[in-house]
Amino acid sequence: MNVDLFGFQLPADRIALRPAVPRDTARLLVLDGAATRDRTVRDLAAELRAGDCLVFNDTRVIPAQLEGRRAARGGEASGARIGATLHKREGTRRWRAFVRNARRLRDGDVIDFGPGVAATTSARAADGSVALEFAGDEPVDLLLERAGRMPLPPYIAARRAADTRDAEDYQTMFALAPGAVAAPTAALHFTPALMARLTAAGIGQATLTLHVGAGTFLPVKAADTADHAMHAEWGRIDPATADRLNGVRDAGGRIVAVGTTSLRLIESATGEDGRVAPFEGDTAIFITPGYRFRGIDGLVTNFHLPRSTLFMLVSALMGLERMQAAYAHAIGQGYRFYSYGDASLLLP
Template sequence: MKTADFYYDLPEELIAQDPLTDRASSKLMVLNKETGEKTHTDFHHIIDYLHEGDCLVINDTKVIPARLIGEREETGGKVEVLLLKRKENNIWETLVKPGKKARPGVRLSFGNGLLKAQVLEVVEEGNRLIQFEYDGIFEEILDQLGQMPLPPYITHELKDKNRYQTVYAKYEGSAAAPTAGLHFTKELLEDIKKKGIRIAHVTLHVGLGTFRPVKVDDVANHHMHTEYYRVTKEAADIINDTKKKGNRVICVGTTSCRTIESAANEQGIVEAKEGDTSIFIYPGYQFKVLDCLITNFHLPESTLLMLVSALAGKENIMAAYKEAVEMKYRFFSFGDAMFIQSEK
């Protein structure tokens, strides 16, 4: 299977630059994964497609202000550091620009010395391990100095940084938002619960692995970056009970999907566990737990487009994307939504 098979033409003006005032007013395309049939509505009506007894799996990770702008102490040259994954002893795996100037031993300063750091080593795919030095509480300093790490295709400044968080964000650690969850309001979630839909909270700290471009011609040769995930016993019990009763497990976003598929055993039982996952889901993958998926519209040739193609079939997905372009849906992080459903 070729990466080029997942290319589609997207006019630049369809890339959403700003979040809508009302989170749930985005368009919603409902795609039947078996028939390819499509329905168009808005996200307020997602509740009409959820059945009593269904389970909604949401990723409660919280985006940290992970982009730091500073300078190299020796030369004063500008440097940008994106925090990806926390290690021990104030060490973080990071992405540094310009990378060539961030050799091991180089010292960095942020906020006039409020935060200092030293590059320790180069790790896989050009990332850097950096150790930070500071007085006080790291999270408070980060809140003061850091910026929200918006994807490069968003060029507008974000007025309210809470709009790049889900309303249920809880555990800090992500370098990007689980964007399918951005469509939910607290009121909509309450209405969903009242309808008898159970909600399972899982955590996956979104790193660059989710968004890293596929640079190989053959999809099977792509290597995913690892991301930390956690599934509690409570969440596992809710999901397993839903499956046992013959009801649907519906993931909000590809990160929730990858979390429960990583935590499931070969019998399709979700286990309470935590660790790192580099699961890569593309056509041919047999889903162990997931039945349906609420998701955004993804970049051409991306691993996320491959994941939704694994669920609904590449032909169905590419036809749906073509129609979304024609109907001027908004794409990517602040864009519109798709519900890939089955009537099981």
């Protein structure tokens, strides 16, 4: 499909720079079949049914943005300044990263990211990313805590710097497994009080892990969706969770993914028969209109960027014309967009 079909105009003042406080007071646009309702996230229990199950991503965002300087080469007074955003773990000490000023790097260069934090570069990939091998014996997670910053999305970082509030704001209440460089933002709206209301209404919950990579923010440069190469991310659904999700469906309940990350992993793990299998490994699933959903029955998600793979995904779930009309409604009604913005509940 032509990527331009997924474009729309968003006023700049609709990009949320901070989350709602409390988190569950964010607005919720409900698309239930042909019906459209304006609600708040606190109303979610009333929009679902007893026996439904919400599926959350328990990945934890790490301080994945690093600033440093390349070691000087012969004749240089000092090395070039280098910015790196970690993308995907490839080993105990090795991460793939998107690098600012990458043209100033060669394989084997050493980047000093601060006190006791250095990495050697190698293996530039087709997507432009570079491998960083961190020096020393300390766990890389400790090095990142020392030298890294919270990786806010580009559309927020361009308008304000990350601060101490973001360390909490950009983390969900389910965050357990370190490894993401972007938050599964639909789950940012959930609070203990909201979870208690959902449990009281008979709505279950399950968790999986998908470590969101920086590739989620990469623009679609191809003119046609068929020519876009989707980034890969690592995920896991354990056997007990797979059994639980299959049991929900067997009992007549619906599986409602919280976030496109949860949705993509469930769909990657679901066979043609609609059964969810245990899964561990990379997924690069790219969902566009025409895709037949097998593993999920609904989605809670934020409002996405124009021409993005995520807007393509929600258009596949609800229909392109339906989503274009829904986004026009959201813009007209003053909904807040993107990672810190409001939410939608999509029930095809």
